[in-house]
Amino acid sequence: MTYCAAAVLDAGIILVADSRTNAGVDNVSTYSKMHAFGDAGGSQFIILSAGNLATTQSVIGQVKIDIRHGADTNLFNVQHMVEAADYLGDVSLEQQNRHEGAGFEASFIVAGQILGHKPHAYLVYPEGNHITTSEETPYLQIGELKYGQPILDRIIQPDISLETAALCFLVSMDSTMRSNLSVGPPIELMVYERDSQNAERRYRFEETSSFLRDLTLSWDNALKKAFASLPPISWSGQWDQGRREGVGEPRADDGPGPRN
Amino acid sequence: MTYCAAAVLDAGIILVADSRTNAGVDNVSTYSKMHAFGDAGGSQFIILSAGNLATTQSVIGQVKIDIRHGADTNLFNVQHMVEAADYLGDVSLEQQNRHEGAGFEASFIVAGQILGHKPHAYLVYPEGNHITTSEETPYLQIGELKYGQPILDRIIQPDISLETAALCFLVSMDSTMRSNLSVGPPIELMVYERDSQNAERRYRFEETSSFLRDLTLSWDNALKKAFASLPPISWSGQWDQGRREGVGEPRADDGPGPRN
Numbered sequence: 312m313t314y315c316a317a318a319v320l321d322a323g324i325i326l327v328a329d330s331r332t333n334a335g336v337d338n339v340s341t342y343s344k345m346h347a348f349g350d351a352g353g354s355q356f357i358i359l360s361a362g363n364l365a366t367t368q369s370v371i372g373q374v375k376i377d378i379r380h381g382a383d384t385n386l387f388n389v390q391h392m393v394e395a396a397d398y399l400g401d402v403s404l405e406q407q408n409r410h411e412g413a414g415f416e417a418s419f420i421v422a423g424q425i426l427g428h429k430p431h432a433y434l435v436y437p438e439g440n441h442i443t444t445s446e447e448t449p450y451l452q453i454g455e456l457k458y459g460q461p462i463l464d465r466i467i468q469p470d471i472s473l474e475t476a477a478l479c480f481l482v483s484m485d486s487t488m489r490s491n492l493s494v495g496p497p498i499e500l501m502v503y504e505r506d507s508q509n510a511e512r513r514y515r516f517e518e519t520s521s522f523l524r525d526l527t528l529s530w531d532n533a534l535k536k537a538f539a540s541l542p543p544i545s546w547s548g549q550w551d552q553g554r555r556e557g558v559g560e561p562r563a564d565d566g567p568g569p570r571n
Numbered sequence: 572m573t574y575c576a577a578a579v580l581d582a583g584i585i586l587v588a589d590s591r592t593n594a595g596v597d598n599v600s601t602y603s604k605m606h607a608f609g610d611a612g613g614s615q616f617i618i619l620s621a622g623n624l625a626t627t628q629s630v631i632g633q634v635k636i637d638i639r640h641g642a643d644t645n646l647f648n649v650q651h652m653v654e655a656a657d658y659l660g661d662v663s664l665e666q667q668n669r670h671e672g673a674g675f676e677a678s679f680i681v682a683g684q685i686l687g688h689k690p691h692a693y694l695v696y697p698e699g700n701h702i703t704t705s706e707e708t709p710y711l712q713i714g715e716l717k718y719g720q721p722i723l724d725r726i727i728q729p730d731i732s733l734e735t736a737a738l739c740f741l742v743s744m745d746s747t748m749r750s751n752l753s754v755g756p757p758i759e760l761m762v763y764e765r766d767s768q769n770a771e772r773r774y775r776f777e778e779t780s781s782f783l784r785d786l787t788l789s790w791d792n793a794l795k796k797a798f799a800s801l802p803p804i805s806w807s808g809q810w811d812q813g814r815r816e817g818v819g820e821p822r823a824d825d826g827p828g829p830r831n
Contacts, residue, residue, distance in 0.1 A: 474804060479798065544782070
């Protein structure tokens with residue numbers, strides 16, 4: 312399994328990816344799922360990948376070959392980020408369709424900034440279609456996304472700083488790793504500053520990273536404190552209110568027969 | 572979709588269920604997913620249900636009929652909770668198998684206390700097999716479980732109070748409802764006190780419940796405060812460290828060609 316996410320903010324783009332791949336719990340490996348393309352000063356593209364490893368490797372390989380051979384459509388000659396998403400969807404479908412049967416699906420996030428344009432990010436589904444971010448939902452996720460989504464919903468807004476978003480993504484990754492063993496370090500994080508045209512701020516947090524360990528502990532403590540700060544349950548009259556309003560079934564222990 | 576959960580604690584059992592059912596977003600209804608069986612002073616069984624509504628209704632109906640007709644096996648003559656789980660699995664399979672095709676699956680949690688025994692809970696899968704809780708994992712979930720799991724992992728331990736567990740389940744439900752529109756109020760909560768042999772402490776929180784609204788706001792604030800209390804990201808040397816250790820790929824922006 313995989314967890315990758317990207318956010319497009321006023322200040323730039325944040326991308327995060329774990330590096331664990333597995334085919335069963337006894338076949339676990341480490342592969343980077345973050346791939347950057349672009350020369351400093353020019354258009355920048357970062358691709359995150361999730362799904363069948365053979366497919367994602369073939370897709371990234373084809374993307375590189377198309378650039379090298381100057382294919383009619385390649386990352387370095389698209390005019391808009393949506394064309395990059397179209398292209399990636401085509402390449403992904405082509406690679407998936409080389410095999411019969413199920414299980415070859417892959418999803419991608421392609422993000423970056425084409426020279427002279429605003430930063431953008433697209434999520435490319437296994438079917439090749441894609442969605443982008445909005446002001447209301449400035450982030451995209453692929454892979455094992457649910458455990459880590461609640462904190463993104465609460466924190467990620469277009470006007471937060473790149474540092475805040477990066478920290479939020481690491482917390483989101485921490486929640487995911489805690490609940491799904493097949494998502495694991497090293498964690499890769501990319502901080503792309505808007506108009507920098509430079510994808511140099513790339514960080515890797517190893518399993519042994521003391522920062523990652525401290526973050527796990529700090530977040531665990533902070534969450535427990537947050538929970539302890541909640542007001543106690545107000546029990547009074549809740550059940551009676553429900554009965555009066557006649558919503559749903561009355562208690563089924565009023566008799567074993569089906570209701571008429 | 573549905574979210575239901577149950578925890579077996581030293582002090583008793585907590586169960587929670589939402590009440591929303593849907594077949595597409597334009598066909599949303601309210602049904603209780605919590606069904607209690609047992610006379611005060613005797614064995615107590617509470618069943619939570621998730622999945623195809625026709626299947627879960629048929630299963631609960633059959634459970635009631637079997638009790639009323641004194642079937643060879645019914646909830647009121649099982650000797651151990653695991654027999655109740657076996658029985659529920661059989662009834663569930665029987666109901667699912669009445670229809671051809673996919674989409675009739677249902678999952679159940681059966682929990683309670685048989686007179687003279689300890690409290691127990693079992694999760695019954697659509698295939699009819701089941702698992703129970705342990706000291707390390709004292710809770711079970713069915714339905715849309717991932718959004719609400721991280722807080723359970725951190726808070727639910729066998730020695731916490733019923734009140735703490737109940738509040739934690741409501742927080743878990745809140746995170747789920749926030750991220751999945753098809754999970755919704757009224758929220759039903761059962762507090763079963765160990766050896767009480769009485770399932771009277773059943774509460775229903777309506778959409779209009781001021782307590783539920785306050786809890787949503789309080790938890791949102793507490794989480795944001797928790798996040799704000801985290802130490803800032805330590806950037807220094809993380810990427811260089813990753814490079815030195817040679818894990819995964821180097822940055823792919825060193826050239827478009829595949830690695831040799």
